[in-house]
Amino acid sequence: MADQIRIDSITLEDVQLRDEQGLNCEVLNGQWLHGEEEQEVAGKRHSKIGARLIARLLLYVEDHDLGEVYQDQLHYVLTLSDAEQVETLLIPDVSFVSRDRVVHDDPDKPYFIAPDLAVEITSPSNRNSDIEKKIDQYLTHGTKQVWQVYPSTKEIVVYKLNALPKTYQADNVISGGDLIPGFELVVNKIFGDK
Secondary structure (H helix, E strand, O other): OOOOEOOOOOOHHHHHHHHHOOOOOOEEOOEEOOOHHHOOOOOHHHHHHHHHHHHHHHHHHHHOOOEEEEEOOOOEEEEEOOOOOEEEEEOOOEEEEEHHHOOOOOOOOOEOOOOOEEEEEOOOOOOHHHHHHHHHHHHHOOOOEEEEEEOOOOEEEEEOOOOOOEEEEOOOEEEOOOOOOOOEEEHHHHOOOO
């Protein structure tokens, strides 16, 4: 199971070391979310969905100069303790940062803000409790929308702060709203359906 593993403290150097070992580990409440032995390789379905989302978002965002779209591997450090210990670090499968929030410092560093849009594609090993905690952390730290993608049911649930989640299926269309003005995503296109 994806139980949290407790250690005394996690630094940015610890995160970098795991990255160099090919272990992309998220941190919740100052604990690694996954252990080294539980690193899951994304399957074809997961990767295809991520690629389709990135393709649609990236083309639209670039054509309208709205900001930056990122694939998985990008770290968002949402909270650091006073002693510079990592408390919350998340790695969405797809993310968007609006133009006025894009950070132009060292391009190899993580973001120290939440993305405006975080997309999480559910894997078979994900636990509902971990999914809920991550959604809560994104919204608490300023993410405007979280799209939780469920490949097995071909659904996308959109979460916004202080709003009930909305489930989109098949021919439903997700609007970018104020976040990505004019953008529309037909749900079944993401899952490879005609």
